[in-house]
Amino acid sequence: MSDNRPTILWLRRDLRLSDHPALEAAMARGGPVVPVFICDDLVEGLGAAPKWRLGLSLADLAGRLEGLGSRLILRRGDALEVLRGLVKELGAGTVMWSRLYDPQSIERDKNVKAALKEDGVEVESHAGHLLFEPWTVETGTGGFYKVYTPFWRAVRGREVAAPLSAPTDISAPKAWPASDSLDDWQFGRAMNRGAEVCRPYQRVGEEAAQGRLGWFMGEAVGSYDEARDLPAEDGTSGLSENLALGEISPRRCWHAGLRAMEEGKPGAETWLKELVWREFAYHLIYHTPHITEQSWREEWRGFPWSEEEDTEKVMAWKQGRTGVPFVDAAMREMYVTGKMHNRARMIVASYLTKHLMTHWRVGQKWFENCLTDWDPASNAMGWQWAAGSGPDATPYFRVFNPETQAKKFDAQGTYLRRWIAEGQKGPTKTALSFFDAVPRAWSLNPHMPYPDEPIVGLKEGRSRALDVYETWKG
Known part of the structure; x- marks a missing residue:
């Protein structure tokens, strides 16, 4: 039975029109649909780069909605409180949204759903951010998977519904x-001058995401x-930014x-495994929010990292x-483009947590901002x-050597030259852009000499990390 009262569609990390189950369900009710984005405490708390990127996505989606006679x-x-106010203003009978799975979002959404239902408002949450809902994938003995490979085997043959068309x-x-x-x-205030440098590297919105997917499948x-x-x-x-904001669906x-x-x-199968690695991360954050x-x-909570x-x-x-x-090139890539190659992420994370003996939370929070x-x-x-310290993690004693990694995966030094200007006779534009992107307070410029020696030598840092590990383990 159709309900001609307006339906409020609360958008979060589902900033697209196609393959959007919550939007489809809202339209199926027969009445007006009012798309809403709320800047609440969770949005306000985003780091500088993801918050700025979110603003670009919202602007793109707003334009697409206007093209369909919506807003x-x-x-x-x-x-x-925002939703309650809108329900009253519009005389809305239903509020819908796409489910999220991180602990903060779950707590907020449960409270919102319970309160609105007490108010007599119908509330529906829908899938859309993942391929498989976390509670639907279980081991043979019950419970969730803690190792990736069995998780992949459990889901690779599952049926996944075809994506829905855009209205x-x-x-x-x-x-x-x-x-x-x-x-x-x-939303871009905290990015300061970095926004202008970073903007050309963003593929913003649903159309750009689908175009990139088509190129990748056809060419790469x-x-x-x-x-x-x-x-x-x-x-x-290169779809990580689009999947993060739901500009494209995993389906x-x-x-x-x-x-x-x-x-x-x-x-293709390797790429699908990477898509399922994302799923695995979300299933873990749902089942083990800590x-x-x-x-x-648990045993790693006493490891003597510096915080x-x-x-x-x-x-x-x-x-x-x-x-x-290799470490420096990767960090500079992040400031200029807002992203970092996955191989490089492993190198910089290993160097921080092992060579520098610094807690992974320090790096996690820095990436969250950048x-x-x-x-x-x-x-x-x-x-x-x-x-x-994590599930299915690389063993602590596997300490990446950035020098050998560079020789293996960047044999011609192209990546290093692309991002490190110091010492080059004709630095690349990308390498010089780094100095325009970073905070002025750092007082960095391309005429500075590159460090003569690593702050912690590769052999020295590896030995110390392993010594600390053996002492702690023993």
């Missing part, structure tokens, strides 16, 4: 409620097995990967001035994987 209503404040129009209310101005929210997935490890190559899908990605497999493209703040393995965030060595790591070229593709589950699991 994106922006409101600031406590989510429950051609969205029914509007008789009168639109007032909306804040996105410009007034100043076949060589993905090898190219994904080469930081100087454009060999990955669309999954089916594109399956088609590529059926066409015999050799890298992964975001504590070492996942100081602003020591001379940690600041050198943050500034891309460790004297270890990555435009920041994702709460992937960031937490990635850092714990590298540190050795």
Whole structure:
């Protein structure tokens, strides 16, 4: 039975129109649909780069909605109070949203749902951020998977529904409620001058995401097995920023990967495994929410990492001035582009947690501030994987050597030259952009000499890390 009262669609990390189950369900009710984004405490608390990138996505989605005769209503404040106010203004009968799985979002959403239901408002939450809901994937004995490979085997043959089409129009209310101005929210304020440097590297919005997926499947997935490890190559899908904000759905990605497999493209299955690695991270954050703040393995909570965030060595790591070229190039890539190649992420995380003996939380929080593709589950699991404290993690005694990694995966030094200007006769534009992106307070310039020696030598740091590990373990 149709309900002609307006339905409020509360948008969060589902900033798209196609393959949007909550939007589809809202439209199926038959009445007007009012898309809303709320800048609440969780949004306000985002780091500089992800908050700025979110603003770009909201602007793109607002334009797409206007093209369908709809609008994106922006409101600031406590989510429950904002929704209650809109229900009253619109005479809405239903509030819908797409589910999120990090502990803060779950707590907020449970409270909102309970309160609105007490008010007599119908509330529905829908899937859309993942391929498989976390409670639907269990081991043979019950419970969740703690190791990736069995998780992959459990889901790889599961049926995944085909992605939904985008609507051609969205029914509007008789009168639109007032909306804040996105410009007034100043989502890019903390980025300062870095925003201008970083902007050309962002693929913003649903159209850009789908275009990139099409390019990757047509041109690059076949060589993905090898190219994904080469930081100087454009060999990955580059969709992490779009998946993080829901500008593209994982179902669309999954089916594109399956088609590529059926066409015999050799890298397609490996890419699907990476998509499921993202799923694995979200299943873990759902079942073990402490992964975001504590070492996942309880025994690692007493490991003697330093938790100081602003020591001379940690600041050198943050500034891309460790004297270890691969580490420094990776950090500089992040400031210029808002992203970092996955191979490089492993190197910089290993160097911080092992050579510098610094707690993974220090790195996790820094990435949370600097990555435009920041994702709460992937960031937490990635850092714990590298540190050795997480589920299915690399063993602590595996200490990446940035020098040998560079020789193996950047044999011609292309990646290093792309991002490190000091010492080059004709520095690349990308390398020089680093100095325009970072805070002025760092007082960095391309005429400074590059560090003569690493802040912690590779052999020295590895030996110390292993000695500390053996003493702690014993």
